[in-house]
Amino acid sequence: MNELIIISTLNARYTHASLGLRYIFANLGKWQGNTKIMEFTISMRPLDIAEQLLACKPRIIGLGVYIWNITETTALVELLKTLAPDVIIVLGGPEVSYETEQQRIVELADYVITGPGDVSFRYLCDQLLNGQKPVFKVIAGEQIPLAQLASPYSEYTSEDLATRSIYVEASRGCPFKCEFCLSALDKTALPFELSRFLADMEQLWERGLRQFRFVDRTFNLKIQTTIAILDFFLERLDADTFLHFELIPDHLPETLKERILRFPAGSLQFEIGIQTFNPDVQALISRKQDNIKSANNIRWLREHSVAHLHTDLIFGLPGESLQSFGEGFDRLIALNPHEIQVGILKRLRGTPIIRHSDAFGMVYNPQPPYNILRTDSVDFDTMQQMNRFARYWDMIANSGRFGHTLPLLLGDSPFERFGKLTEWVYAEVQQTHKIALPRLFGLVHGAGQAVLAIERTTLEDALLQDYALTGQKGQIPFLAAGLKNSHNPYLSGKSGNHRQLRFVAKLDG
Numbered sequence: 001m002n003e004l005i006i007i008s009t010l011n012a013r014y015t016h017a018s019l020g021l022r023y024i025f026a027n028l029g030k031w032q033g034n035t036k037i038m039e040f041t042i043s044m045r046p047l048d049i050a051e052q053l054l055a056c057k058p059r060i061i062g063l064g065v066y067i068w069n070i071t072e073t074t075a076l077v078e079l080l081k082t083l084a085p086d087v088i089i090v091l092g093g094p095e096v097s098y099e100t101e102q103q104r105i106v107e108l109a110d111y112v113i114t115g116p117g118d119v120s121f122r123y124l125c126d127q128l129l130n131g132q133k134p135v136f137k138v139i140a141g142e143q144i145p146l147a148q149l150a151s152p153y154s155e156y157t158s159e160d161l162a163t164r165s166i167y168v169e170a171s172r173g174c175p176f177k178c179e180f181c182l183s184a185l186d187k188t189a190l191p192f193e194l195s196r197f198l199a200d201m202e203q204l205w206e207r208g209l210r211q212f213r214f215v216d217r218t219f220n221l222k223i224q225t226t227i228a229i230l231d232f233f234l235e236r237l238d239a240d241t242f243l244h245f246e247l248i249p250d251h252l253p254e255t256l257k258e259r260i261l262r263f264p265a266g267s268l269q270f271e272i273g274i275q276t277f278n279p280d281v282q283a284l285i286s287r288k289q290d291n292i293k294s295a296n297n298i299r300w301l302r303e304h305s306v307a308h309l310h311t312d313l314i315f316g317l318p319g320e321s322l323q324s325f326g327e328g329f330d331r332l333i334a335l336n337p338h339e340i341q342v343g344i345l346k347r348l349r350g351t352p353i354i355r356h357s358d359a360f361g362m363v364y365n366p367q368p369p370y371n372i373l374r375t376d377s378v379d380f381d382t383m384q385q386m387n388r389f390a391r392y393w394d395m396i397a398n399s400g401r402f403g404h405t406l407p408l409l410l411g412d413s414p415f416e417r418f419g420k421l422t423e424w425v426y427a428e429v430q431q432t433h434k435i436a437l438p439r440l441f442g443l444v445h446g447a448g449q450a451v452l453a454i455e456r457t458t459l460e461d462a463l464l465q466d467y468a469l470t471g472q473k474g475q476i477p478f479l480a481a482g483l484k485n486s487h488n489p490y491l492s493g494k495s496g497n498h499r500q501l502r503f504v505a506k507l508d509g
Contacts, residue, residue, distance in 0.1 A: 003034060003058075003059035003060075003129060004034055004035075004036065004056055004057060004058045004059055004060075005028075005031060005034050005035040005036070005058065005059065005060045005061075005062070005125060006035070006036050006037075006038055006053060006056060006058045006060070006061045006062070007021050007024050007025060007035060007036075007037055007038075007061075007062040007063075007064075007121070008021070008037070008038045008039065008040065008053065008061065008062065008063055008064070009021060009039060009040070009063060009064035009065075009066070009069065009073075009093075010040050010041060010042045010044070010049070010069040010072050010073055010076070011039055011040070011041050011042070011069075012041070012042060012068050012069070013041055013043075014041055014164070015163070015164050015165050016164065016165055017039070017156065017160050017164040017165060017166060017167070018039060018064060019152060019167040019168075019169070019215065020064055020092075020093070020117070021037050021039070021064060022037070022152035022153075022155035022156065023118045023149070023152040024062065024092075024117055024118060024121050024122075025037055025152070025155050026149075026150040026151060026152045026154070026155055027118050027119050027122055027149060027150045028121070028122050028125070029122055031122060031125050031126075031129070036056065037155070038052065038053065038056075040052075042068065042069050042072045046072055046075040046076040046079055047079060049076055050076055050079040050080055050083060053080065054080070054083060054084055054087070058087060059087065059088065059128075059129070060087070060088045060090060060125060060128060060129075061080065061087055061088070061089055061090070062090045062091075062092065062117075062121055063076070063077070063089065063090070063091055063092070063093075063109075064092055064093040065091050065092065065093040065094075065095040065096045065105065066093050066094060066095050067094070067095050067346070067348065067368055067369050067370070068368075068369070069095075070095045070105065070368050071367075071368055073105060074104055074105040074108070077089055077091075077105055077108045077109055078108055081108055081109075088110045088111070088128060089108070089109040089110050089111075090109065090110065090111045090112070090113065090121065090124060091105065091106065091109045091111070091112045091113070092112070092113040092114075092117040092120075092121065092141070093117075094182055094348070094349070094350075095349060096112050096114070097114040097115055097141075097349070097350065098114070098349040098350030099349045099350065100112055100114065100138050106138070110137070111124060111134065111137055111138075111139060112137065112138045112139065113139050113140075113141045114138060114139070114140055114141055115140060115141035115142075115143065116141040116142060116143040116144075117141050118141075118144070118149055119142060119144055119149070120139065120140075120141040120142050123142075124139060146172065146190055146191075146192050146193070147192075147193055147196075151196070151200050153168070153200045153203065153204055154203070156204070156209075158207070158208075161204070161207055161208055161209045162208070165211070165213055166204070166209055166211065166212065166213065167213050167214075167215050168200075168201065168204075168212055168213070168214055168215070169192070169214065169215045169216055170191065170192055170194075170197050170214065170216050170219070170225065170229060171189050171190060171191045171192060171216045171217075171218070171219075171221070171225075172186075172189065172190045172192075172216075173186035173187070173188055173189045173190050173217070174186050174188075174189055174217040174218055175188045175189050175218065175221070176217075176218070176287070176288060177286040177287075177288075177352075178275070178285055178286060178287045179285040179286050179287075179351060179352040179353040179355070179356075180275075180285060180314065180317070180345060180346075180348070180351060180353045181348070181351060182348050182350060182351055183217050184286070184351060184352055185350060185351075185352075189216075189217065189218050189221055191222065191225060194225060194228060197229075198228070198229070198232050201229075201232060202232075205236055210238070210240040210241050210242060211240075211241075211242040211243075211244075212233075212242070212243050212244070213244040214243070214244060214245050214246070215246075216245070216246060217246060218246070218248055219245040219246055219247060219248075220245075220247050220248055220251055220252070220256060221248060221251070223251075223253055223255060223256055226256060226259075227255060227256065227259055230256075230259045230260075230263075231259070234259070234262055234263070237263070237264075237267065241267045242266065242267055242268075242269070243263075243267060243268055243269070244269045244270075244271065245268075245269070245270055245271070246270075246271045246272075246273070247270045247271070247272050249272045249273070249274060249289065249293075249294035249297055249298065250289055250290040250291075250293035250294045250297065251293075251297075252293075252297040252300070252301075257300065257304075257305075260301070260305050260307060261304065261305055263305075263306070263307065264306065265306040266306075266308075268305075268306075268307035268308065269307065269308040269309075269310060270301065270307050270308070270309055270310065271310045271311075271312070272294075272298060272309060272310070272311045272312070272337070273311075273312045274289075274294060274311055274312060274313055274328070274332060275287065275289075275312060275313060275314045275317070276313065276314065276317055276320060276324075276325070276328055277291050277327070277328035277331050277332070278319070278320055278324050278325075278327075278328060279291065280319055281317050281318065281319045281320045281324070284317075284318050284319050284356065285317060285318065285353065285356075286352075295331070295335055298311065298332075298335045298337060299335050299336075302335060302336050302337060308338050308339075309337040309338050309339070310337070310338065310339045310341065311332060311335075311337040311339065311340050311341065312340075312341045312343060313325070313328060313329060313332060313340060313341070313342055313343065314343045314344070314345050315342060315343070315344055315345065315378075315383075315386050315390070316344055316345035316362075316371075316372035316375060316378065316383065316386075317345055318353070318356040318359070318360040318362060318375065319360060319377070320375075320377065320378075321377040321378065322377070322378055322382055322386075325415075326415035326416065326419075327415075329342075329414065329415045330413070330414050330415050333410065333414045333415075338400075339397075339398045340393070340397070340398070341394075341398070342386070342389065342390035342393055343390070344371045344372060344383070344386065344387055344390060345371065345372040346364075346369050346370050346371050346372070347364045347370045347372070348370070349370075360375050360376050360377070361374070361375055361376035362374075362375050362376075363375075371387075385419070385422065385423070387432075388422050388426050388432050389418065389419060389422045391432040391433070392418075392421070392422050392425060392426075392432065393418065395435070395440060396409070396421075396440070396444060397418075401437070401466060401469070401470055402444065402463075402466050403466060403469075404462040404463075404465045404466050405444060405448075405459070405462040405463050405466050408448065408452075408454050408458065408459060408462055409421060409444070409447075409448060409452060409454070411452070417452055420447070420451045420452065421444070421447040421448075421451065421452065423451075424446070424447040424450055424451045425443045425444075425446075425447055428443060428446065429443065437470060437472055438467075438472060438474045438475065438476050441463055441466075441467055441476045442476055444463065445459065445460065445463055445476070463476070
């Protein structure tokens, strides 16, 4: 039993810690002592990752494959099989759980576990390390009762708890069938046993963890469980507590509202997927959502609670035109969430959304992340424009850096006006990334003058307030004189938005 097993993945960034790897490690049984977790990031060179993996002289390498790391992981597997063809490569994860016959990475690897890998990886290691050859290369993962799974949370190290995002789950799966989501393939949501889950959370709390990111698709599905979890944290609440949950938008009973009101600012973040307000599109993609209740709940959360609201819309859904999406966007803007994530539809492998391709002229990028390129309602040029819209919206609106300026930019026609800003800014810079903050402020000023017709003094006053709050030491060229003015009240450090910016920084971190 001296042969080393490595389980690994390429995270999007260092601050992410893989919950999946820790589930596999916790459930490896007798092989746990021979196993090492090694995490990397997609920013690293595959050659350097291969060097580090092979330096450990492993017998088996298990790799978690996702939409965000498929390109880099494919390159890594090709290198590993070139350098050490006798090392057994086992793949798992959502990206290789469907359409396996079409994937280069599957061709390169020795084995693939589709679906749940928590215990199936151990079963495969039992065979391989006991000299047995599995009958099939592609192995269907087994979902055992959740009560039989060993808990993964003790596998987070002290360094993980101190420096990385820690993910937890009170339930698995989803009862809804939205066709753009892999959860559409789930039969239902399965809860972990509550007392055991809370005991795990208690251990994490005692070890110093204060930021808990729940990966549950439907945290507020069963309100009694939701209340019990919130009560657990209310009993321990301190200044550093931060909880992230994904909420079903049209399910917010009074008992849940009452608990939410007990949490102070900075402690709760809710991710709320609206995706589309168009009832015809909702019906096409099997999304059940009461739009009136959803809107009323977001409005209530914004007006009565201090929870941070991150909402989601998806552009490019079948049957959704630019006009229809814009109407939904403006409707969501009117509810005033803190963030609106404008996502571009992606065809995740295995999702039922593919059934609409012919009827709605849906053409997807053949390369990851398989984003929609055009539909019968939205041509390629418009789709590109919306990709830029989404990027600039993140930089300007979601960043929280333009709190005074944003209302001026949006006016009474938010989607139309921000679209005009997007066109103007892109024409000026021909890029959507690596725009320095002073330059971005200058571009917002230019667009505000050139295409949005905002009164100059009003615009520059708002921009000056916002720029002062960023803490930047440089100057915006067109406001240089204002920034040098020591009597400017927005440079005095007394503005009321510093707390908000600290909160945004906390969320980004």
